[in-house]
Amino acid sequence: MDKLLIHGGRRLNGDVTISGAKNAALPELCAALLTAEPVTLTNVPRLQDVNTTLKLLRNMGARAERSESQPDQVLIDAGSVTSPEAPYDLVKTMRASILVLGPLLARFGEATVSLPGGCAIGSRPVDQHIKGLQAMGAEITVEHGYIIAKARKLKGVRITTDMVTVTGTENLLMAATLADGETVLENAAQEPEIPDLAEMLIAMGAKIEGHGTSKIRVQGVERLHGLAGPVGHRIVPDRIEAGTFLCAVAATGGDVVLKNACASHLEAVIEKLREAGVAIEAGENHIRVTSDARLKAVSFRTSEYPAFPTDMQAQFMALNCVAEGASRVTETIFENRFMHVNELVRLGARIEVDGHTAMVQGVEQLSGATVMATDLRASASLVIAGLVADGETIVDRIYHLDRGYDQMEAKLRGIGADIERVK
Numbered sequence: 001m002d003k004l005l006i007h008g009g010r011r012l013n014g015d016v017t018i019s020g021a022k023n024a025a026l027p028e029l030c031a032a033l034l035t036a037e038p039v040t041l042t043n044v045p046r047l048q049d050v051n052t053t054l055k056l057l058r059n060m061g062a063r064a065e066r067s068e069s070q071p072d073q074v075l076i077d078a079g080s081v082t083s084p085e086a087p088y089d090l091v092k093t094m095r096a097s098i099l100v101l102g103p104l105l106a107r108f109g110e111a112t113v114s115l116p117g118g119c120a121i122g123s124r125p126v127d128q129h130i131k132g133l134q135a136m137g138a139e140i141t142v143e144h145g146y147i148i149a150k151a152r153k154l155k156g157v158r159i160t161t162d163m164v165t166v167t168g169t170e171n172l173l174m175a176a177t178l179a180d181g182e183t184v185l186e187n188a189a190q191e192p193e194i195p196d197l198a199e200m201l202i203a204m205g206a207k208i209e210g211h212g213t214s215k216i217r218v219q220g221v222e223r224l225h226g227l228a229g230p231v232g233h234r235i236v237p238d239r240i241e242a243g244t245f246l247c248a249v250a251a252t253g254g255d256v257v258l259k260n261a262c263a264s265h266l267e268a269v270i271e272k273l274r275e276a277g278v279a280i281e282a283g284e285n286h287i288r289v290t291s292d293a294r295l296k297a298v299s300f301r302t303s304e305y306p307a308f309p310t311d312m313q314a315q316f317m318a319l320n321c322v323a324e325g326a327s328r329v330t331e332t333i334f335e336n337r338f339m340h341v342n343e344l345v346r347l348g349a350r351i352e353v354d355g356h357t358a359m360v361q362g363v364e365q366l367s368g369a370t371v372m373a374t375d376l377r378a379s380a381s382l383v384i385a386g387l388v389a390d391g392e393t394i395v396d397r398i399y400h401l402d403r404g405y406d407q408m409e410a411k412l413r414g415i416g417a418d419i420e421r422v423k
C-alpha cells in the first residue's frame with residue numbers, strides 16, 4: 001500500500017497549477033448520461049474518483065474515456081447505455097456514485113443504484129435525493145441494499161429539501177432538466193460546483209435559472225443534446241485543492257502562486273488566512289500566497305457555501321496546530337469529521353474535542369511520526385502537518401488522498417517540499 005514519506009521544514013516557493021474540481025467533475029460526468037449524444041469535458045482532474053466514475057459509466061454500456069493526447073479531456077458517449085444500474089462494488093468506493101440516480105431516472109425512466117454506505121466522516125444518508133425524486137413522481141423502493149426507481153415521466157414540482165445538500169441539489173437539478181414542466185428547488189446548495197453543473201446543462205439545452213442562489217428554477221425540456229468540440233465544458237478549478245495549497249504554504253512559510261485558481265470561490269478561507277497573518281493577493285485567474293512570520297491561531301466554524309467549507313476544516317486545523325495561541329474549530333456539517341485529530345496529536349499537536357468543537361492550543365513545533373489517513377481531507381491535513389514537523393513523517397493509507405487530489409506529492413515537490421511516495 002502506498003505511503004507518503006515527508007521530511008518537514010522546507011519552505012515552499014514557486015508556482016503550482018490547480019486542477020479541475022473533483023466535486024464538479026463527478027456530477028458533470030454523470031450529467032453526460034442525460035443525452036444520447038457525445039459529451040466532452042476538459043480540465044478533468046486525474047483522480048481515483050474520476051476513474052471510478054468512468055468505470056461506472058462503462059459498466060452501464062457507455063463509452064467513457066480519457067483522451068490519450070490531451071489527458072485533461074474526457075469523452076463520454078452514453079448513446080449506448082444498456083443497463084441503467086450502479087452496482088455496490090463500484091458505489092462502495094465512492095459515495096458520489098449516487099449522482100447517476102437522477103440522470104438515469106430522467107432519461108431511461110428507471111434506475112437501480114446501490115445505496116452508498118456511511119463513511120468515516122458521518123452516516124451521510126440520501127433520503128433527500130429519494131424524497132425529491134418521489135415528489136417528482138418516481139416510485140422508489142429500497143431492496144437488498146439497492147434503490148430501485150421507476151418513473152414513466154418525471155414531473156416538475158416545488159421541492160424544499162430539509163437541509164442544504166450539495167449532491168442532493170445536483171441530482172434533483174439533473175433530473176428536473178428532462179421533467180415535464182417547471183421544477184423549483186428551494187433551499188438549494190450554492191457551492192460553485194452547482195452553477196458550474198448548471199452552465200454545462202444549459203450548454204446541453206437545459207432551461208435553468210437561479211443557479212448559484214438558494215432557489216433554482218428548471219423548465220423541463222424534451223431532450224438534451226451533446227457537447228462536442230475540443231473544449232466541450234471546462235470544469236471549474238478545484239477550490240478545495242487551492243485552499244489546501246494555501247494552507248500548506250501558510251504553514252511552512254514561502255511564496256507561491258496558484259495558477260488556474262479562483263479566489264472568489266474561497267473568500268471565507270482567504271479571510272481566515274488573512275486574519276492569521278498570511279498575505280494573499282487574489283488575481284483574475286491566480287492566487288499568490290506569502291507567509292513569513294509565525295501565524296496567529298484563528299477560530300472558525302464550518303457551514304454551507306459561501307461560509308467556511310467543511311472540506312477545508314482539517315487542513316486549516318493543521319495550520320492552527322502550529323500557530324500562536326488557542327483556537328476553536330466547530331464542525332456543523334458532518335457528525336464525525338474530527339478523525340484527523342488523534343493523528344495530529346501523534347505529531348505533537350494539542351487538541352481537545354468536545355462534541356462538534358475542537359479546541360486547539362498552538363505549539364511551536366510538531367515532531368514527525370507515522371500517521372494514518374482516515375479520509376480525504378484528513379489525509380491532506382496530515383500532509384500539511386508533516387511538511388512543518390521536525391524530522392520524518394510517514395502518512396499511511398494515502399488511497400484516500402488519491403481519491404481527490406491530482407498528483408499532490410508531485411505538485412508539492414515542484415514547489416520545494418521534500419515528499420515522496422513509497423510502497
Ligand SMILES: CC(=O)N[C@H]1[C@@H](OP(=O)(O)OP(=O)(O)OC[C@H]2O[C@@H](n3ccc(=O)[nH]c3=O)[C@H](O)[C@@H]2O)O[C@H](CO)[C@@H](O)[C@@H]1O
Nearest residue numbers: 023096124125126127128129164165166167168311333334
Ligand atoms: C461529491 C461532493 O460534492 N461531495 C461534497 C458534498 O457531499 P454531499 O453532497 O454528500 O454532502 P451534503 O451536502 O449532501 O451533506 C450535508 C449534510 O446533509 C446531510 N444529508 C444530506 C443528504 C441527504 O439526503 N440527507 C442528509 O441528511 C448529510 O449527512 C450532511 O450532514 O458536499 C459536502 C458538504 O459540503 C462536501 O463535504 C463533499 O465534499
Ligand SMILES: C=C(OP(=O)(O)O)C(=O)O
Nearest residue numbers: 023095096311376377404
Ligand atoms: C467528503 C468529500 O468528498 P465525497 O463527498 O466525495 O466523499 C470531500 O471532497 O472532502
